[in-house]
Amino acid sequence: MIYMLPALKTSLGVGQDIGKRLRSAPMVSAPQSSQPAIGAVIYPPGKPPEALLAEFAAQLAARGFRLGGLLQDTLRDETGRKTDMTVTEIDTGRKLSIGQSLGKASKACILDSQALAEASGSVRRAIESHADLLFINKFSKSEMEGEGLAGDMLAAVAEGVPVLTAVPGVLIEEWTEFTGGQTELIAPSLAALWRWWGPGRLYADLANGVEDCAVKRVVVGLNWTMVETATGVGLAQTPERGTPGCNAAPDAGRRGQAGLKALAGLVHSANAFDQALGMAACNAHYNRYDLELPGGNGLESFGVKGGGTVVIGAFPGIAERLPGAKIVDRKPGPGQYPEQAAEWLLPAAEAVIITASTLANRSAPHLLHLARFARVALVGPGAPLTERLLSYGVEVSSGLIAQDPDGLARAVAEGGGAKDLKRFSRQATLRRPAP
Structure with missing residues (x-):
């Protein structure tokens, strides 16, 4: 052509x-x-x-981008003159x-x-x-x-x-x-x-890095979606009932037969429930059982108090953990901000704590763009523990590594919340190395 x-x-x-x-x-x-x-x-x-x-x-090629x-x-001689x-x-x-060779005396473009x-x-x-x-x-x-x-x-x-x-x-x-x-x-x-x-490329980056393997179990619960392999378990928040696309899943009972790589590719789907399944599949690859990372509470990643901190998501007890922080939530409580407030709060923030559930509901890229001048921590059971995040403005990723997959699967199937998931997992935190 x-x-x-x-x-x-x-x-x-x-x-x-x-x-x-x-x-x-x-x-x-x-x-x-x-x-x-x-x-x-x-x-x-x-x-x-x-x-x-x-x-x-x-770097892009190494991450699987085409x-x-x-x-x-440009080649130059010892005087700095272009030679080729x-x-x-x-x-x-x-x-x-x-x-093209024009001679030392020429000042014309050599193109x-x-x-x-x-x-x-x-x-x-x-x-x-x-x-x-x-x-x-x-x-x-x-x-x-x-x-x-x-x-x-x-x-x-x-x-x-x-x-x-x-x-x-x-x-x-x-x-x-x-x-x-x-x-x-x-x-x-x-x-x-x-x-x-841009952080809009984050989903493709995460899916590109997933290595194919057999999927042992897929559980879609009321609150969480779980994907299990022989080497790890991944979690992502399940979309709320009533979300467009909340219909019977195709091939239920056989979703994992295509392998982990195919499930991870669902992050590109237009269906919100498949997107969550794709995100859980990505986390099953990155949040491996053998991953050696320190614990710690991601909500206290930066030690920044007062009005300079913005928190996306009404984490339990957040007002006591980070007094003075501005809390943004889709269903704001007393003293909290509606989600639209992120548009003007994040660009001016010093530190931003973002619930990892934003990865499953697709709001994470826009939030990361708004918070590009702040220190950012991604926190929650669905946080991927991979250095690929660090290129997109995330300084800290604090998530879970499963320790009891059977217990975790029961908690997911029975509609458990984040607190229930922690009983069967250990917290792990990935930090960007100091410059």
Whole structure:
């Protein structure tokens, strides 16, 4: 498939035209993703973030995300003069030179447009396969004028494929005009890249990391859903009765026959009860019996008292544990805030405690986005004990590891609450290492 922009000419007007088309292009966003379709790492003169983008791509690939496009490497001599530019096709690993030798006295751009056109095949393959993320090595004057990979960027956005590129600081104005403002400017750091990638990707990340194995038991109780394997038990809060989709489950009695990996994939389902089952399956992989983590009460993760703490979920005794904390709940009691208050409380909070039940009801990504400037702890029986969480703004994850699976299954089947589950489990807390 070949993507073409009609009547592209080497003028700034092309950028304006592309900006208009980006604004009007159908944005087919990836699941649970709220970031702009195009992210741009802004860098100062002479310091392109090539190694940074390569590292970010390596981390995403290691977590099972499907990537495509080009990563650039600029070669320089001892004086700092560019001697060559190469790009690596992410899908094939093939390295191609896109530079041309112009001599030491030349100050012209060394980009070889024909070589770049050959390398663009990797970009088109990523678009056609709907990759999770497309890397465009750089936005330069060529793209600004409608040449280079400008058309591929537009094609990717039109097909709903997120794009990440690098933009020199001197071209910010031209880049913004090129994209019509449909972009996010990103600082050149891994932390900033992960913030742009966004907590909406968390479910896919968790499911990607699950290794397949046989499922021993599935229990869907009034309050909790449980998945058991030979190596661990996972829990997730069951949606309330009356939730859309609360119907007889298909293949009841055989849900676990497909294996743990297939159950974990249910986190992408549109059915709330399957989503909870998928989350429990993920936790069955991560919250293993042999996981060695300290205990501790996650509600007291940061020791922050007073108005700087916001708690999502009316944990029992929370007012006494964290006096002065602002408590947000879907069914607020006296002195508590309704769930809508999270919109203005979380961005200003110093510390945020979030019930892990928000993972099952799908509100966690938005809450993590709102709390991106705070220290965040995820607390509750459904908290995954995995370092994958730490990339999405979670500093502490405090959950349960089963010690008596049979007793736990009985408590779930009999409609037990979180307090009942703790009798058959041990508390465990994962913390982000100190910098």
